[in-house]
Amino acid sequence: MPYDVVHEAALEWEERPPAHEGQGTRHQASVTDAAKLAESRGRMWRYPARSRGRRHIDPVQEEIFIPLRGTLTMLLDDPPRRVDVEPGGVIAVHQNTPMQVRNETDEEILFYAYGAPPVAGNAEFIDDIVDAPPAS
Numbered sequence: 793m794p795y796d797v798v799h800e801a802a803l804e805w806e807e808r809p810p811a812h813e814g815q816g817t818r819h820q821a822s823v824t825d826a827a828k829l830a831e832s833r834g835r836m837w838r839y840p841a842r843s844r845g846r847r848h849i850d851p852v853q854e855e856i857f858i859p860l861r862g863t864l865t866m867l868l869d870d871p872p873r874r875v876d877v878e879p880g881g882v883i884a885v886h887q888n889t890p891m892q893v894r895n896e897t898d899e900e901i902l903f904y905a906y907g908a909p910p911v912a913g914n915a916e917f918i919d920d921i922v923d924a925p926p927a928s
Contacts, residue, residue, distance in 0.1 A: 798826040803836060812920070816840030824910065832908035836860075839895040839903075847872075847892035848915040850885075853907040857883040857893070862901030865894040872924040890918060 803821035810817060823834035839845075847867065857864060859879050866875050866883055870890045877883050885891050895901045 796827045798823060802826060805838070811844060811846045815843040818843060818845070823904070823906075829910065831910060832906060833910040833912065834904065834906040837893070837903050837905060839893070839901050841895060841898045841900060844892060844894040844920075846917050847890065847920050848917045849888055849890050850907075850915050851888055852909065852911045852914060854887055855885045855891075855905060855907040857885070858904045858906070860902045860904060862895065862897055862899055862903075864901060864903050865896045867892040867894065867921050867924045868927070872921050873927040874924045875927050892921065 803823075803826060805819045805821045808818040808820055817840065819838040821836045823829070823836060824832075827834065857866065857877070859877055859881065861879060864877050864883070866877075866885070867873070868875055868883075868885065868889060868891050872890065872892070875883060876896075893903075893905075
């Protein structure tokens, strides 16, 4: 078949341990497997209120982040700049850009992360940032 359709009910959500002490558990669901992606990878993510992922640099992948529910915050570049995007917006992060995904709100957020090429496991984890100024 030349296409695949993935319905939310078909996604298999997995717990991801908190990236930082005192934060809630994050959840992710692979769209890569469900949609049989071969040249890219995709994941749905749920971040609880006031949580953040690990700050890192991906040397190979460029990634697209699309908030579906709630405001997605990212710290990008070095020195880091805070970028907030609401549903309907997109953040494109290019190779070798320091980044950190965050939920700075009091509600759970849902976002889609899509990257190409489909390379995993080569990210360089870097020092966490507590806060950063907004991007101009």
